[in-house]
Amino acid sequence: MCAALIGGMDRLKQNYITSAKQKGFKxxxxxxxxxxxxxxxxxxxxxxxxxxxxxxxxxxxxxKYTKAKNIPLHMYHSCGVSTLKNCLEKL
Structure with a gap:
């Protein structure tokens, strides 16, 4: 399964990718x-x-893009790796 993350910190980019890979996401x-x-x-x-x-x-x-393409959208205020992990667990 493929997910896209918009936002977050540059210095955590590799941590986001690694955490997602551990959960089975690209x-x-x-x-x-x-x-x-x-x-x-x-x-x-x-x-x-x-x-x-x-x-x-x-x-x-x-x-607008996600509504037009009917893609599920998830919004979070926090930008930590743990927030991403919690989101991916719910998917």
């Missing part, structure tokens, strides 16, 4: 500095947004 990580993230999502089964690390405009763009 994770695409976009730290929020990329332009037009929705164009780069590809075929993600789930999208996770860490809302405290991205702009409001980027969040709106992702929400």
């Amino acid at each position: 994770l695409k990580v976009f730290t929020g500095k990329e332009n037009k993230v929705s164009a780069m999502l590809g075929k993600a089964d789930h999208v996770i947004i860490f809302t405290n690390q991205i702009s409001h405009a980027a969040k709106i763009d992702i929400v």
Whole structure:
């Protein structure tokens, strides 16, 4: 299963990927500095947004994209590795 994470911290990017792999997920990580993230999502089964690390405009763009493509969206304010692990366990 493939998930996309938007937001988070650059220094934790590898930790996010490792944690997801341990849970059986392939994770695409976009730290929020990329332009037009929705164009780069590809075929993600789930999208996770860490809302405290991205702009409001980027969040709106992702929400519109996931609704149009009927992709489940999960939003969390915290951006820690434990938050990602808890989210993936629920999926």
